Amino acid sequence: MILDGKCPKGPIQTSWDRHRFDLKLVNPANKRKYKILVVGTGLAGGAAAASLGELGYNVEAFCYQDSARRAHSIAAQGGINAAKNYPNDGDSIYRLFYDTIKGGDFRAREADVWRLAQVSNNIIDQCVAQGVPFARDYAGYLDNRSFGGAQVSRTFYARGQTGQQLLLGAYSALARQVKAGSVKLFQRTEMLDLVVVDGEAKGITVRDLVTGEIRTHVGDAVVLATGGYVNVFYLSTNAMGCSVTATWRAHKKGAFFANPCYTQIHPTCIPQSGEHQSKLTLMSESLRNDGRCWAPKKKGDNRPPNEIPEEDRDYYLERKYPSFGNLAPRDIASRAAKEQCDEGRGVGPGGRGVNLDFADSIKRLGEDTIRARYGNLFEMYEKITDENAYKVPMRMYPAPHYSMGGLWVDYNCESNVPGLFVLGEANFSVHGANRLGASALMQGLADGYFVIPYTIANYLAKTKPGAVKADNPECKKSIEDIKAQTNKFLSINGKKTVSEFHRELGKIMWENVGMARSEESLKDALKKIPVLREEFWKNVKVTGKGEELNQQLENAGRVADFLEFAELMSKDALHRNESCGGHFRVEHQMPDGEAKRNDEDYCYAAAWEFKGVGNEPELHKEPLTFENVHLAVRSYK
Amino acid sequence: MSAHTSNTMTITLHVWRQAGPNAPGKLEQYEAKNVSPDQSFLEMLDEVNEDLIKAGKDPIAFDHDCREGICGMCSSVINGVPHGGQVRTTACQLHMRTFKDGDAIYIEPWRAKAFPIIKDLIVDRNALERIMQAGGYTSCHTGGVPDGNAILIPKPEADYAMDAAECIGCGACVAACPNGSAMLYTSAKVAQLSVLPQGKAEAAERVCAMVDAMQENGFGNCSNHYECQAACPKGISVKFIAKLNREYQKALFK
Numbered sequence: 001m002i003l004d005g006k007c008p009k010g011p012i013q014t015s016w017d018r019h020r021f022d023l024k025l026v027n028p029a030n031k032r033k034y035k036i037l038v039v040g041t042g043l044a045g046g047a048a049a050a051s052l053g054e055l056g057y058n059v060e061a062f063c064y065q066d067s068a069r070r071a072h073s074i075a076a077q078g079g080i081n082a083a084k085n086y087p088n089d090g091d092s093i094y095r096l097f098y099d100t101i102k103g104g105d106f107r108a109r110e111a112d113v114w115r116l117a118q119v120s121n122n123i124i125d126q127c128v129a130q131g132v133p134f135a136r137d138y139a140g141y142l143d144n145r146s147f148g149g150a151q152v153s154r155t156f157y158a159r160g161q162t163g164q165q166l167l168l169g170a171y172s173a174l175a176r177q178v179k180a181g182s183v184k185l186f187q188r189t190e191m192l193d194l195v196v197v198d199g200e201a202k203g204i205t206v207r208d209l210v211t212g213e214i215r216t217h218v219g220d221a222v223v224l225a226t227g228g229y230v231n232v233f234y235l236s237t238n239a240m241g242c243s244v245t246a247t248w249r250a251h252k253k254g255a256f257f258a259n260p261c262y263t264q265i266h267p268t269c270i271p272q273s274g275e276h277q278s279k280l281t282l283m284s285e286s287l288r289n290d291g292r293c294w295a296p297k298k299k300g301d302n303r304p305p306n307e308i309p310e311e312d313r314d315y316y317l318e319r320k321y322p323s324f325g326n327l328a329p330r331d332i333a334s335r336a337a338k339e340q341c342d343e344g345r346g347v348g349p350g351g352r353g354v355n356l357d358f359a360d361s362i363k364r365l366g367e368d369t370i371r372a373r374y375g376n377l378f379e380m381y382e383k384i385t386d387e388n389a390y391k392v393p394m395r396m397y398p399a400p401h402y403s404m405g406g407l408w409v410d411y412n413c414e415s416n417v418p419g420l421f422v423l424g425e426a427n428f429s430v431h432g433a434n435r436l437g438a439s440a441l442m443q444g445l446a447d448g449y450f451v452i453p454y455t456i457a458n459y460l461a462k463t464k465p466g467a468v469k470a471d472n473p474e475c476k477k478s479i480e481d482i483k484a485q486t487n488k489f490l491s492i493n494g495k496k497t498v499s500e501f502h503r504e505l506g507k508i509m510w511e512n513v514g515m516a517r518s519e520e521s522l523k524d525a526l527k528k529i530p531v532l533r534e535e536f537w538k539n540v541k542v543t544g545k546g547e548e549l550n551q552q553l554e555n556a557g558r559v560a561d562f563l564e565f566a567e568l569m570s571k572d573a574l575h576r577n578e579s580c581g582g583h584f585r586v587e588h589q590m591p592d593g594e595a596k597r598n599d600e601d602y603c604y605a606a607a608w609e610f611k612g613v614g615n616e617p618e619l620h621k622e623p624l625t626f627e628n629v630h631l632a633v634r635s636y637k
Numbered sequence: 638m639s640a641h642t643s644n645t646m647t648i649t650l651h652v653w654r655q656a657g658p659n660a661p662g663k664l665e666q667y668e669a670k671n672v673s674p675d676q677s678f679l680e681m682l683d684e685v686n687e688d689l690i691k692a693g694k695d696p697i698a699f700d701h702d703c704r705e706g707i708c709g710m711c712s713s714v715i716n717g718v719p720h721g722g723q724v725r726t727t728a729c730q731l732h733m734r735t736f737k738d739g740d741a742i743y744i745e746p747w748r749a750k751a752f753p754i755i756k757d758l759i760v761d762r763n764a765l766e767r768i769m770q771a772g773g774y775t776s777c778h779t780g781g782v783p784d785g786n787a788i789l790i791p792k793p794e795a796d797y798a799m800d801a802a803e804c805i806g807c808g809a810c811v812a813a814c815p816n817g818s819a820m821l822y823t824s825a826k827v828a829q830l831s832v833l834p835q836g837k838a839e840a841a842e843r844v845c846a847m848v849d850a851m852q853e854n855g856f857g858n859c860s861n862h863y864e865c866q867a868a869c870p871k872g873i874s875v876k877f878i879a880k881l882n883r884e885y886q887k888a889l890f891k
Contacts, residue, residue, distance in 0.1 A: 140789030
């Protein structure tokens with residue numbers, strides 16, 4: 001099937017304005033008759049639930065954490081992009097649009113990206129009004145910093161905790177709606193199934209994580225804002241509870257999964273220290289503004305970094321990309337770091353690390369300035385590694401961080417299942433094959449505050465409110481299915497823990513479907529994943545009961561889904577016989593090692609339809625056309 | 638893998654186990670073996686749990702999520718101190734190198750009237766949510782707000798707001814307070830919003846509503862012990878409590 005993103009035709013500059021006018025409206029008196037279920041309370045979900053509640057809809061919001069404020073958007077550090085052009089350095093909506101399309105290696109939809117750039121400015125205004133304490137200068141004006149993949153300073157920030165502050169802004173807006181009675185919050189509640197009635201999304205089945213109760217909530221539309229799936233690698237920068245479960249179970253109920261192979265490996269994370277490790281910690285990319293990446297020129301040079309003289313250091317990013325230098329985009333910086341280590345020039349345990357050195361900046365600006373800019377990051381680094389980065393360079397290594405792929409949606413953020421909307425990292429829409437730094441926060445809030453409030457009305461206006469009741473047979477069936485799965489987990493009583501399976505899966509994925517992929521490695525993964533999945537269902541051990549707080553049971557469900565999803569991710573990576581952005585196939589590279597796209601054959605979004613576990617999924621294509629940015633080789637030299 | 642991991646430790650844990658809100662609880666003893674100094678405290682607990690599961694026993698339930706000290710989910714009293722007593726550090730960022738071989742560690746849940754125990758080390762912190770819902774926001778609408786630079790905010794005020802806004806809502810301040818007071822938590826939000834021009838309009842109403850909610854939800858009063866500041870993993874200062882008191886006085890005379 002050829003998919004249609006339903007993008008507005010005509011000049012892109014006015015596309016969103018014209019589209020907004022064409023969308024149907026729900027009149028204020030009717031809004032309260034519609035119930036909207038919002039799953040996830042991060043930037044996208046929190047902003048959506050608050051905005052929809054404020055408009056007068058009857059909203060139910062769900063999160064697995066004990067508070068909406070703990071969604072993983074909270075961990076984003078560096079900043080949020082907007083095309084304000086406050087520094088007068090040449091920025092514009094057009095340039096942010098252009099940089100995002102180019103940064104995504106020409107694998108995103110133009111119209112969606114334009115809209116994102118256009119509403120980026122409203123986001124900053126909105127957050128300021130909420131009381132988000134963005135960094136300001138002494139005159140009281142908002143401050144900006146630069147970020148990877150851009151030559152202008154368009155990133156707004158709140159120390160090294162921008163995600164936290166933006167999320168607390170959305171959370172406060174949500175709290176206001178809870179008090180007003182328009183939003184009902186369900187915390188410690190995990191979505192385990194999508195209820196589809198007559199082809200439309202009309203409910204979700206959830207598990208109350210405290211009591212273990214499994215029940216269905218019905219509504220007139222479902223909004224998924226449940227984040228990304230890089231915990232498929234086991235070790236990643238995501239929170240422990242982040243999973244593919246909500247989107248994967250929607251996928252199993254008919255929603256297409258688009259571009260699952262596009263994952264972002266972040267270049268600046270603290271290297272792994274041992275086998276015990278449960279997660280990897282990111283150090284904001286903003287550090288590359290003042291830190292210089294280098295590796296020793298000689299293989300196996302294990303002198304302490306401060307004793308290696310200038311002439312024996314290779315500032316590889318500055319050498320290879322003189323115009324962007326240390327601010328090259330993430331995929332490029334990550335691969336470059338891996339390259340240094342693969343050549344035997346890595347530093348630290350196992351030689352899996354490169355230096356990020358602040359000595360020059362400290363000399364130029366003083367330690368106090370560096371402390372003011374990145375103090376909390378240096379502190380965090382010291383807690384984890386026991387090293388003082390004001391004195392010795394930080395050691396960095398790439399780690400899985402973000403997923404550009406996600407459920408397929410059209411221009412309205414609506415999936416192919418009518419009534420199912422997908423926002424933020426959970427959808428596939430704007431970042432193409434690689435996301436630029438400080439653009440995830442922008443997308444989450446754009447979708448939640450400024451897109452879904454308009455587009456969901458267009459769907460609701462065509463439906464009768466309250467059409468599906470809780471006693472619908474589909475609801476009963478969904479509850480029975482989830483109960484059966486729970487009982488299955490508890491009855492296997494095997495020998496291996498859920499974590500052991502997750503760790504094994506992570507290893508397969510990191511080695512075969514990680515930063516560099518080949519036909520051979522992908523086929524190897526596709527051989528190993530089903531074997532591991534089969535073993536899981538025979539040999540996993542989950543203790544306790546279903547009707548209680550049971551964290552092992554929660555994890556079992558998430559890992560079971562990763563074991564299915566991993567196969568689709570590998571299949572997508574194998575099918576995409578080109579390199580683009582974060583998807584690097586070693587068979588397709590330029591003589592200098594850069595990703596080599598194949599626009600002739602692969603200039604499309606790959607949306608997969610579920611056909612049963614272990615069965616071949618069906619591929620649907622949405623062709624991508626570039627009318628405003630010319631398809632070109634991405635160069636940051 | 639790491640050069641650091643050679644000298645592993647054995648640690649005796651005394652962990653609070655409680656099956657449910659109304660079940661009796663008690664300290665149970667466990668042995669944590671082969672603990673690497675580079676391990677985080679929660680990773681050490683993970684390994685104890687792996688052994689428990691394999692032995693067919695119920696693993697220790699504890700809250701955690703981001704494991705990088707920002708989500709505020711983790712919540713254990715370690716050797717009598719919320720988050721373990723390392724300055725500006727959450728339990729998830731506490732590393733085992735701060736302990737030594739042979740140590741005994743006591744691990745308990747947040748203990749406060751406002752935080753009923755759900756299971757083992759997990760408590761119900763909804764009372765904190767209700768304080769925020771009472772007034773921890775500016776009543777701005779989505780859209781229809783002025784340009785971000787339309788109202789200037791001098792750097793010292795922006796910085797002051799940011800210092801207060803660093804609160805991660807973990808509740809360590811409540812657990813550390815002999816009165817189980819939520820003053821530090823509440824004052825951080827009151828201070829952040831009352832210093833910013835965007836929050837000033839509703840400052841009086843907000844501080845009254847949030848203080849009322851604090852009292853209605855089972856939190857004690859503040860009697861200036863400052864244990865909250867000492868336990869706070871983000872170093873939130875008690876100066877914000879003084880700010881709350883000033884704002885509250887102003888509101889009463891309004």
